Amino acid sequence: MENTLKIQNLKCGGCANTIITQLSKLDGISEVQVNNDTDEVSFIASSENDLETVKNKLSQLGYPIDGDANSLPKKAKSFVSCAVGRMTK
Template sequence: MKTTLEIQNLKCGGCAHTITTKLNELSEVSDVFVDNENFSVTFTYTTEPVLLEAKNVLVKLGYPEVGDKNAITTKAKSFVSCAIGRINN
């Protein structure tokens, strides 16, 4: 199945690199594409539990779905994820 999630705190290519890397580490997720202009991530997954796992990964990185809680600590996580993505890119 394929889904597109609109996410918060997405800023740049560093963010996209981190998101792509971490989602691709999930064995049942593939074809990850991050669209910085539309603040979204699209990917293919196999089952609903995998989708929930992917969403949890995004939250842990600091990129919750639009409409979900976006506390200052979550925003801070996104800055760290962004910096790591820039360094590793």
């Protein structure tokens, strides 16, 4: 099933690269795309459980779903994820 999630802390292509790389590693997730202009992540998940896995992974990377708590540690983690994404392009 196709899903689109609005996320927080998305800043640049480095962020997008990290998100695409990390979500693509998850079982049951495919066709990951990130739109920096709308702060959205789109992907195909094979089940409802996979959708929850994606939400949790995004939060771990520092990109919580819009409306979820966006603590200082999550914001800091997004900067680290961004930097990693820039280095691995």
